[in-house]
Each structure stands twice: as C-alpha cells, then as structure tokens.
Amino acid sequence: MKKLKKEHLRILFGGLTESHRVIGPKIEGGVVVLAEIAVHDIPAGFEDRQMAGSYRLVTGERPEIFSFSAGPDSFKRFLHPPVSEMFAFKSSRTAIAITAPDCQGKPLAFIGVRACDIAALKLYDKVFLGGAEKDQCYESRRKDSLVIALDCSYPGDNCFCHAMGTGPSVMDGFDIALVELDASFLLEAGTIAGQRLLDVLSLEEVTEGDMKERSSRTERCLGMMKKSIRTEDLPGLIYRSLDHPRWMDIAERDLECGNCTQVCPTCFCHSHYDFVRLAGISPRAREVSGTRVRKWDSCFSRNFARVHGGNFRPSRRARYRQWMSHKLAYTFEQFGLPGCVGCGRCITWCPAGIDITREVEALRDVR
Amino acid sequence: MYDKSVPFDAKVKWTKKETRDTFTCALKINNRDIQKAYRFLPGQFNMLYVPGIGEAPISISSSPLDHDLMHTVRVAGDVTTALSNLRAGDMIGMRGPFGRGWPLEEAEDLDLLIVAGGLGIAPLRSVARHVLKTHAAKKRDAHQRRMLLYGAKTPKDIVFRDEFPRYRDIFEVFLTVDRADPEEYWRGEAGLVTKLFDRITFDPRCTLVFVCGPEIMMQNSGRELILRGVPEERIFLSMERNMNCGIGMCGHCFFGPKFVCKDGPVFRFSEIEGLMGIKEL
Ligand SMILES: Cc1cc2nc3c(=O)[nH]c(=O)nc-3n(C[C@H](O)[C@H](O)[C@H](O)COP(=O)(O)OP(=O)(O)OC[C@H]3O[C@@H](n4cnc5c(N)ncnc54)[C@H](O)[C@@H]3O)c2cc1C
Ligand code: SF4
Numbered sequence: 001m002k003k004l005k006k007e008h009l010r011i012l013f014g015g016l017t018e019s020h021r022v023i024g025p026k027i028e029g030g031v032v033v034l035a036e037i038a039v040h041d042i043p044a045g046f047e048d049r050q051m052a053g054s055y056r057l058v059t060g061e062r063p064e065i066f067s068f069s070a071g072p073d074s075f076k077r078f079l080h081p082p083v084s085e086m087f088a089f090k091s092s093r094t095a096i097a098i099t100a101p102d103c104q105g106k107p108l109a110f111i112g113v114r115a116c117d118i119a120a121l122k123l124y125d126k127v128f129l130g131g132a133e134k135d136q137c138y139e140s141r142r143k144d145s146l147v148i149a150l151d152c153s154y155p156g157d158n159c160f161c162h163a164m165g166t167g168p169s170v171m172d173g174f175d176i177a178l179v180e181l182d183a184s185f186l187l188e189a190g191t192i193a194g195q196r197l198l199d200v201l202s203l204e205e206v207t208e209g210d211m212k213e214r215s216s217r218t219e220r221c222l223g224m225m226k227k228s229i230r231t232e233d234l235p236g237l238i239y240r241s242l243d244h245p246r247w248m249d250i251a252e253r254d255l256e257c258g259n260c261t262q263v264c265p266t267c268f269c270h271s272h273y274d275f276v277r278l279a280g281i282s283p284r285a286r287e288v289s290g291t292r293v294r295k296w297d298s299c300f301s302r303n304f305a306r307v308h309g310g311n312f313r314p315s316r317r318a319r320y321r322q323w324m325s326h327k328l329a330y331t332f333e334q335f336g337l338p339g340c341v342g343c344g345r346c347i348t349w350c351p352a353g354i355d356i357t358r359e360v361e362a363l364r365d366v367r
Numbered sequence: 368m369y370d371k372s373v374p375f376d377a378k379v380k381w382t383k384k385e386t387r388d389t390f391t392c393a394l395k396i397n398n399r400d401i402q403k404a405y406r407f408l409p410g411q412f413n414m415l416y417v418p419g420i421g422e423a424p425i426s427i428s429s430s431p432l433d434h435d436l437m438h439t440v441r442v443a444g445d446v447t448t449a450l451s452n453l454r455a456g457d458m459i460g461m462r463g464p465f466g467r468g469w470p471l472e473e474a475e476d477l478d479l480l481i482v483a484g485g486l487g488i489a490p491l492r493s494v495a496r497h498v499l500k501t502h503a504a505k506k507r508d509a510h511q512r513r514m515l516l517y518g519a520k521t522p523k524d525i526v527f528r529d530e531f532p533r534y535r536d537i538f539e540v541f542l543t544v545d546r547a548d549p550e551e552y553w554r555g556e557a558g559l560v561t562k563l564f565d566r567i568t569f570d571p572r573c574t575l576v577f578v579c580g581p582e583i584m585m586q587n588s589g590r591e592l593i594l595r596g597v598p599e600e601r602i603f604l605s606m607e608r609n610m611n612c613g614i615g616m617c618g619h620c621f622f623g624p625k626f627v628c629k630d631g632p633v634f635r636f637s638e639i640e641g642l643m644g645i646k647e648l
Contacts, residue, residue, distance in 0.1 A: 087373055089460075091418035095397070096376045096460050131629065133371050133614035242645050269618030272611055276419050286457075288419035297617075304619060307609050308443040318647035322621070330624035 115167030158344030374460030410468030484580020518560030
C-alpha cells in the first residue's frame, strides 16, 4: 500500500484518460450521477441527504473530495446499458444476414466504486460470464475495464452494507483501491493493470499514523450507519414467508414504477425487442430488416411473466414478492451470492418510500 | 461453438398437418459448421424466429437419431401462426438448443412410464422415438417395461395418431380423451390422463416417469404417482414459462430460484414440488 498526495489525484486521472473513458461521479440535475468526467467534475464538498423516497444535495462542511455517497447510478448503466443493440438483421427468402454490433469502444475506467457495488459487480460477472453461455458484449466491455474502488468515508442515510457483509471497506475485486484520508489517498493495486498505473505516480510510504486514521475512519463510517437488516435467518425467512400477508400490505403501497429495479446494482433482468425497419419490408420477397435490441426490463412489468394464454404473476403482490425474494433469497441458490448488497438505493428512489429493511423485519412478524 | 443469442438460418424441409391446430415442420440448419456443432437431447427446445414477427420457444419433437430436426407446434398467437404459414423451402431463424433434457441415462436399467397431456406429447415424442431407435439397435432387455399414457381434449386433438401403432411395438400405449365426440368412433378411455394410472400395473420401485403437459396435470400426476410409491426423485416434469433469452440472463423464466430455460425445462419433481404449490411464483 502506498500514499498519494490529494492534489496528485489529477495525475492519476491524466494517466487514465489517455487510454480509458473515465466514469465517475458528477452532479446532474441536483443528483450525483455517473458520467464520463474530468477530475474537477467530482462534486467535492457536497453532501446528500437521503430518506425513504427522498434525495437532496447540499453543500456541507465535510473536507473530503468524496464527501458524498452513492447516487442512483452504478457501473451497470455502462456494462449493461439500459438499451443496447444485439445485432442488425436482414432476412430474405433464403438467408438471414446478421451483423454483430461493435461493443468494444474505448475501455471504461470506473472511479470511486463503492464496496457494495463491487459485490454487485461480482454477481453481474456470474450472470453474464459465469454460465455456459457468455454475453459477448458484456465480456468485451468488462474485460478491458478498470475498477478504481473507494472506501466510504461516510455512509448514505439508507445504507446497510455492513449488515449484508459487503462494505463499507473494499476487500477485493478492484484494480486499484483508494482510501481517502485528511491529506492524502492510500492506494493499493489489486491487479497488474492497477499496478502499472501506480508505477508512474510519485507515491509515498504509508505511516503507522495513516493506518490508524484509516481504521478510525472506517469505525466512524460504521458508527454512522443508520439502517440494518438481520440476516441470520436469510434466505430461509423468505422461503417460509411466501404466503405472508405482508406482501398484500406492500402491494397496496407499491406504485409499480420499477424505480427500485432500475437503481438496483444487481437487477439484471431485460427483454429483447426487434425493431423492424419499415423501409426494409418487402412481403413479396420476404425481406425484412432491422435490429434486435436489448432493454432493461423489470419483474414489476405486468407482462414480464406473460405467456400465451396467461400470466404467471398477474398480481402486484406476486410481482413485488418476486423482486424481494430474488434479492434476498434466490440469488444465493442461483449464483451463491447475495442479491442485495445493502446500497440502499431502492429505498431512496422509491417514490412510495418502501423500505426493504423494514419489510424484511415485517416478514418476521408471524400473525 | 456458436453464440446462442444470435439466430442462424434454417430451411423448412417439409411441413405436415397433425390436427386441426397443430403441425410438424422439419428444419435443416443451413450453416455447415453450426450444423456439425448442433447437438441436442430429447426434452431440449429451440427458439424459432420468424423475422419481422418474433420468436417462440418450441420443443424438439424428433429424436437426435432421426434424420430430420422436427418441431411440432400449436397455433396460439403471432409467432406460432406465422410458423404455421411456412412452406417447404422457406427460411426461418433459430437459436438453440436450450435447457436440460430428459435424463435418458437414468432410464437404462429402469422401467419407463411416459405421461403426456395435450401438446406435452411433443418433447416426449422425442423420447419415444429415441427409445424406439435405440431399442432396435441394441435389442435391449426384454424385461424392461415401457408405458405411454397420453390424454388429449377430444379424439380429433390426438397428435401423432398415425405413429402410435409403431410405438406399440415396445410401449404399452394408453390413450384417453377429456371428452369423446359423439360423432366420432372412439374406443379408448374418457377422462383425465391421471385416471389411466388405474389401468396399468407397474412396479413403482423400479419405474422412471417423464411427465409433460399443463402444469396442474403434471402436479396431480406427480402427487398420484408418489401415493402409488414412486420415489419423487424418479419423477421428471417439463415446465413452461416465458422465455426470452434462453441462456439464463434475462430473468423472464424464473420459477422461484430456478431458471426454467437452463436449470430446466425438465426438472426432478423433488426439486420443485415445494415451489409448485405456491401461487403466482
Ligand atoms: C420450454 C418450452 C417448450 C415449448 N414447446 C412447445 C412446442 O413444442 N410446441 C408448441 O406449440 N408450443 C410450445 N411451447 C409454447 C410456445 O412457446 C407458445 O405457445 C408460444 O410462445 C406462443 O407464441 P405466439 O407468439 O404464437 O403467441 P402470442 O400469444 O402472440 O404471444 C405470446 C406472448 O408470450 C410471450 N411468451 C414468452 N414465452 C412464452 C411461452 N413459453 N409460452 C407462451 N408465450 C410466451 C411471447 O413473447 C409473447 O409476448 C413451449 C414453451 C416452452 C417454454
Ligand atoms: S417498490 Fe417503490 S420503487 Fe419499487 S416498483 Fe414499487 S413503488 Fe416503484
């Protein structure tokens, strides 16, 4: 582990920008989002106030550069874009010509990835690369990407990563890990690619005092965490509660907007659509052309489980239950990982203020 | 290997009308490399794609040993209607094969009971044809029993009717219809396919069961067979859910924690019985 003067962060950025699109935090419309940024875009000094169904950005007193916590975006917007082309097709009576899209582009470097999102990225890698079939676009985007992780100095108001065992400190899954201190950043390389970036920086040795500061910061962050989930009986609690009356109670508050699935860094569900180009249709020659597009979808969509002649989840109660059960139970069986990483985004961005930590607690109430 | 998220072209070799609303079509994969790499097991399915209309998951109804790659389709909506309009020489798209098929290796030393309801016969026809072919090749144990129970709505809805005489060579075949049409001569049974369990005698301790049909029929069959002493690990069902990607990424086919597209569609009853009783899972 080495140490970098705070003002030298821009040198790290400079090195990255040559080869990568640097994706990091930036203010847009009063919210910290992720976008391609330069070092001065980082909203240093801003603080977010989050509640169930509410998010406000204020200028605060905190001295850190990363003074704010995670906003609605995560890496998923870039590695698994909301809308992406799978291929273009042109079919005739005798053949279908398929053109694969170019999903390579300039490699991505994610800066300031929190521990919870690294846990989510691990699940993503299992979904898109871990099975017999791999998602080739995800693979090419992911392969060349860099993860520059960050220990949280402050939790968000809805965070509960400590309960899920994912944060607030970064343990693995990074190319470079950053820890922000008063006057400097601690840096650690996790891969050869990360080490190469560090090699060109002028780094200092880490002192005992730095390490003390680091652990007292982690302690402070943990101490500030307001939310929690008891996990000792998960996933069993969910399997036992599939008929619990609480689901009906939630369904009455739920708006089915699907915001929670959009902001959740582990939600990966999507749908394929064919966009047929009208100009390319020639029924006589049986010619059709267009593109197949993949779009984020959500288990809250009414037609998500529809088949010919019926719908497997016609009620809102069942759709909400599907979401929460997937997060807190099914992913353990599917991928051996938690589907909820404790980032709290679904609580903040739910316009109805539905709070997963309280809903789990309510399932424990057997009446 | 090839990318299973991208369709390849397949030519319609022939089509055959089976009943008033079902037909079988034989497809030939155009690309030679894919044709060589393409291997399937009975119980697996393909996504058939009519450009401009869409895709539908359809079981393979032929045996891997058959010369032709067949699908048997019921006209249900957009895609299946478009498929029904295909003629020999037409070209469609195809992705696959997907999923886990029937565990034929477990059938080696056991008696085999096939239970089909409606178009559930399609993926089981693949098994029947396979058993027929391998039986002819191996002249296997004559003591092994093979039974095929099949229920259709009415006599007119019996698919593959012309093939049953051949299956009778090695299967004990029992047919039933929900409702016998008074105008048509019918000497088989009437009533649900589960009623046929009373008509056969079999040793539940050494019988392997494959069931495919409407979910409620599979659930009832499973329960009945367990009551008759068949171990729940020896009963297999083929589930149906919304299929979109076919490769375990899109989330549409979730049945509780199961991906029907890749963990199934064929499941051991013991794996999913607990989930089957839960509404809207
Ligand atoms: C593993 C598996 C094997 C199948 N095998 C056969 C078979 O051998 N023969 C046969 O005739 N049918 C089979 N089906 C059912 C067949 O897929 C549907 O009848 C077909 O998808 C209907 O499509 P459509 O466009 O004609 O109907 P529409 O009513 O126009 O559309 C149905 C809608 O449901 C969606 N959908 C997604 N998955 C399914 C699904 N599984 N079933 C129905 N709709 C779905 C479609 O995308 C579409 O939006 C199988 C289904 C599964 C899951
Ligand atoms: S839980 Fe909240 S965010 Fe999620 S769909 Fe319902 S209303 Fe929308």
